[in-house]
Amino acid sequence: TRSTRPQRMLKAVQKNATKGNPQSVISAIDYFCKNSEWAMNVGDEKGSILDSVVTEVNPSTVLELGTYCGYSTVRIARLLSPGTKLITLEFNPAYATVARQIIAYAGLQDKVTLVEGSSADLIPQIKERFGITTFDFIFLDHWKDRYLPDIKLFEECGLLRKGSVLLADNVICPGAPEYLEYVRNSPRYESRYYPAHLEYTKAEDGLEKSVFLG
Numbered sequence: 001t002r003s004t005r006p007q008r009m010l011k012a013v014q015k016n017a018t019k020g021n022p023q024s025v026i027s028a029i030d031y032f033c034k035n036s037e038w039a040m041n042v043g044d045e046k047g048s049i050l051d052s053v054v055t056e057v058n059p060s061t062v063l064e065l066g067t068y069c070g071y072s073t074v075r076i077a078r079l080l081s082p083g084t085k086l087i088t089l090e091f092n093p094a095y096a097t098v099a100r101q102i103i104a105y106a107g108l109q110d111k112v113t114l115v116e117g118s119s120a121d122l123i124p125q126i127k128e129r130f131g132i133t134t135f136d137f138i139f140l141d142h143w144k145d146r147y148l149p150d151i152k153l154f155e156e157c158g159l160l161r162k163g164s165v166l167l168a169d170n171v172i173c174p175g176a177p178e179y180l181e182y183v184r185n186s187p188r189y190e191s192r193y194y195p196a197h198l199e200y201t202k203a204e205d206g207l208e209k210s211v212f213l214g
């Protein structure tokens with residue numbers, strides 16, 4: 001049967017990137033998406049903003065919601081200090097299978113724990129399953145209508161501490177209006193919008209960075 005877009009993306013990585021070289025994996029995916037097929041990776045423009053926030057936070061505990069093919073997982077993991085691992089959550093098993101191979105091709109498998117499941121099920125289990133008390137950095141890139149319920153779940157489960165940084169993709173396109181309204185109006189968050197464009201297009205999009213104030 002016909003291959004899937006993630007499988008074709010993986011082939012492009014195996015053909016054009018250098019094993020163990022995360023930057024070459026990032027470049028190969030961006031090249032594929034600009035020249036062959038659009039795909040919903042955070043992309044190079046928003047990816048550079050993601051890089052700068054991760055570098056600034058220099059987190060010891062990291063959670064990513066929405067792995068897809070592992071592009072942003074590779075972007076984040078390549079910047080983490082030695083010994084730091086990130087947990088990434090993917091709902092779609094086919095995406096997870098491709099992501100594991102792309103993350104391994106980049107040589108970052110020892111810095112990544114990929115979990116299959118839904119955020120609603122997993123978030124309440126995190127403390128117990130992974131021995132995490134709070135997250136220093138969370139990247140939200142999953143179902144846009146789950147951003148708000150999941151940030152409330154983080155609060156309820158005590159997974160945020162004073163200074164925890166949440167970075168949300170796609171707050172304009174496809175959009176997460178209720179999430180934006182919440183983090184921008186809640187006294188418990190200091191929020192800032194980073195304007196950019198929808199990956200590989202000229203459409204408006206951006207990232208919202210929200211710091212939990214405790």
Ligand SMILES: O=C(NCCCCc1cc2ccncc2s1)c1cc(-c2ccc(F)cc2)cc(O)c1O
Pocket residue numbers: 040041042065066067089090091092117118119120141142143144146169170173174198199
């Ligand atoms: O849906 C998007 N991303 C989420 C995929 C959903 C995968 C999930 C992961 C997970 C983990 C845990 N619990 C539940 C879930 S659900 C997404 C979509 C577009 C887009 C933009 C314009 C378009 F015309 C068409 C698509 C752009 C983006 O950057 C995206 O991130």
Ligand SMILES: [Mg+2]
Pocket residue numbers: 040041042141169170
């Ligand atoms: Mg996204």
